[in-house]
Amino acid sequence: MLKVSGVRKVFGQGTVNENIALRDVDLELDAGEFVTVIGSNGAGKSTLLNSIAGTFPINKGSIEVNGIELTGEPDYKRAGLIGRVFQDPLEGTAASMSIEENLAMAADRGKRRGLSIGVDSERRDEFKEYLSLLGLGLEDRLTDKVGLLSGGQRQSLTLLMATIAKPKVLLLDEHTAALDPKTAEQVIDLTNKIVGKHNLTVLMVTHDLTQALDMGTRTIMMDTGEIVLDIKGSARSHMTVEELLDKFAQAQGKELTNDRMLLAQ
Numbered sequence: 001m002l003k004v005s006g007v008r009k010v011f012g013q014g015t016v017n018e019n020i021a022l023r024d025v026d027l028e029l030d031a032g033e034f035v036t037v038i039g040s041n042g043a044g045k046s047t048l049l050n051s052i053a054g055t056f057p058i059n060k061g062s063i064e065v066n067g068i069e070l071t072g073e074p075d076y077k078r079a080g081l082i083g084r085v086f087q088d089p090l091e092g093t094a095a096s097m098s099i100e101e102n103l104a105m106a107a108d109r110g111k112r113r114g115l116s117i118g119v120d121s122e123r124r125d126e127f128k129e130y131l132s133l134l135g136l137g138l139e140d141r142l143t144d145k146v147g148l149l150s151g152g153q154r155q156s157l158t159l160l161m162a163t164i165a166k167p168k169v170l171l172l173d174e175h176t177a178a179l180d181p182k183t184a185e186q187v188i189d190l191t192n193k194i195v196g197k198h199n200l201t202v203l204m205v206t207h208d209l210t211q212a213l214d215m216g217t218r219t220i221m222m223d224t225g226e227i228v229l230d231i232k233g234s235a236r237s238h239m240t241v242e243e244l245l246d247k248f249a250q251a252q253g254k255e256l257t258n259d260r261m262l263l264a265q
């Protein structure tokens with residue numbers, strides 16, 4: 001489903017600030033696989049997601065989704081295949097547009113359309129049904145501007161928007177990190193619900209190791225631009241956070257005093 005082969009990303013190449021953020025990364029995800037991505041600050045997690053989303057060109061390697069070669073394609077050309085939610089609730093939605101306009105825009109991602117964002121009654125009913133999944137009462141506020149919503153409501157809406165066009169791959173980049181614990185939990189529940197409903201293939205970056213082991217089917221750990229651990233199956237289902245940290249220490253051969261703090265943030 002998702003095939004990342006030998007992907008290398010260098011920032012500031014040829015300058016004094018040259019930084020190899022991804023070192024020939026290989027990663028394959030089967031359809032319906034839900035992979036959590038962990039690693040200390042600067043490990044390359046967001047760069048991996050950005051490379052898949054086409055935020056910037058990569059220096060080497062290739063990225064395929066469902067057998068379609070995406071390397072070199074701009075992000076708008078990947079829009080129908082890849083859904084994305086960022087940490088900042090303000091990033092995924094347009095504040096000055098209504099809930100229904102935002103949803104219509106998201107539903108049309110990757111499709112050709114004119115400039116107007118039409119919402120007919122059939123579509124409105126569909127949106128209402130979809131919004132009721134959130135359990136936030138937003139189905140009765142279709143014409144409210146998104147700027148009026150709270151961070152949690154907005155992030156829930158973003159999640160819905162990222163998945164309404166049924167993407168092949170969903171990328172979640174610490175999408176609950178900016179929310180208060182209770183709201184974060186609601187958005188996590190919603191994530192599991194939506195992913196399960198559409199059987200989505202997911203890459204989710206998190207700094208919360210408990211969440212990394214609780215959610216999904218597989219966990220990868222990154223360090224200095226490489227995948228240093230890849231855990232799944234029964235090895236993962238019995239793993240504790242302590243064991244995960246010990247494994248990381250073994251893989252890297254270094255003490256984890258700092259990483260312990262960074263990872264458990």
Ligand SMILES: Nc1ncnc2c1ncn2[C@@H]1O[C@H](COP(=O)(O)OP(=O)(O)OP(=O)(O)O)[C@@H](O)[C@H]1O
Pocket residue numbers: 011012019020021039040041042043044045046047048
């Ligand atoms: N646009 C950019 N320009 C220059 N360097 C960048 C850019 N984006 C990321 N980097 C660098 O690439 C490396 C990997 O960064 P990345 O954001 O992928 O790490 P991360 O694992 O997501 O970290 P965090 O957990 O702190 O978000 C870091 O050294 C970072 O400073």
